[in-house]
Amino acid sequence: MDLGLAGKRAVITGASKGIGLGCAVALAREGCDVALAARSADVLAQAAKEVQSTAPASTVTTHAVDLSTPDGRKTLLAETGCNGDTASGGPVDIWVNNAGAIPGGDIGTVDDTTWRDAWDLKVFGYIDLCRAIYPQMCARGRGVIVNVIGAASLRPQPSYIAGAVGNSGLVAMTAALGSRSLREGVRVVAVNPGLIITDRMGDLLRRQAVDEWGDESRWEELIPADPAPGTVEQVADVVAFLASDRASHVSGTSITIDGGASAR
Numbered sequence: 001m002d003l004g005l006a007g008k009r010a011v012i013t014g015a016s017k018g019i020g021l022g023c024a025v026a027l028a029r030e031g032c033d034v035a036l037a038a039r040s041a042d043v044l045a046q047a048a049k050e051v052q053s054t055a056p057a058s059t060v061t062t063h064a065v066d067l068s069t070p071d072g073r074k075t076l077l078a079e080t081g082c083n084g085d086t087a088s089g090g091p092v093d094i095w096v097n098n099a100g101a102i103p104g105g106d107i108g109t110v111d112d113t114t115w116r117d118a119w120d121l122k123v124f125g126y127i128d129l130c131r132a133i134y135p136q137m138c139a140r141g142r143g144v145i146v147n148v149i150g151a152a153s154l155r156p157q158p159s160y161i162a163g164a165v166g167n168s169g170l171v172a173m174t175a176a177l178g179s180r181s182l183r184e185g186v187r188v189v190a191v192n193p194g195l196i197i198t199d200r201m202g203d204l205l206r207r208q209a210v211d212e213w214g215d216e217s218r219w220e221e222l223i224p225a226d227p228a229p230g231t232v233e234q235v236a237d238v239v240a241f242l243a244s245d246r247a248s249h250v251s252g253t254s255i256t257i258d259g260g261a262s263a264r
Helices: 018-029 041-054 070-079 112-121 123-140 161-184 199-213 216-222 232-243
Strands: 009-013 033-038 060-064 094-097 143-148 186-193 254-257
Touching: 009 018, 018 033, 018 041, 018 094, 018 143, 018 232, 033 041, 041 060, 060 070, 070 123, 094 123, 094 232, 112 123, 112 161, 123 143, 123 161, 123 186, 143 161, 143 232, 161 186, 161 254, 186 232, 199 216, 232 254
Parallel strands: 009 033, 009 094, 033 060, 094 143, 143 186, 186 254
Antiparallel strands: none
């Protein structure tokens, strides 16, 4: 299926590894020029090589910024040409918010600094970037914002309380923006990945193993078999489809990618 994405420009945050890198690869393969944003310039350089090797015709740029800070977010907007006024708008057709990994822990173990630092990157990072990008896309009459959030928003657990609360808020923001955006030619959608095979999966399960047994080395015992964890590619393919005109009547909704786990 031709998604009609050739020639589009996309920005992906948290793109140096995991789901963000997978989204960059998927979009580049469909013909998008992609801008990769993350903290580490070295890791971004390796990511860019991977994207370029799979899609040599696409233009790949990297942006080493700390998106947990307002200055970092402003820098990314400037470097991608998205800091202009709403009359002219930015040149980005697709914006994928993916940066941020909220740590696990219950309400008694997540300290104030950890909670606020995590939300500064993921929750307020997504909010601020949407506040900047959404008006520009509306002024141009086209564009798609895809928020990569998380299935904890659907099944909040006390052992992941900071993530459950933060993700729920981002799902609500997606619904609020996307419910009226189509009248402006813009769509705002989200995906909620469940357990996906990434480095982060190991981090979360190690924390859970400590909470349950006091032994992080037993984390692999917590990997479920039914459903088994998903792959980065399974998430990235959905993101690419949602970003395309093939999903032109999809807005304000969140697609869960967890093998049915949240429906049980």
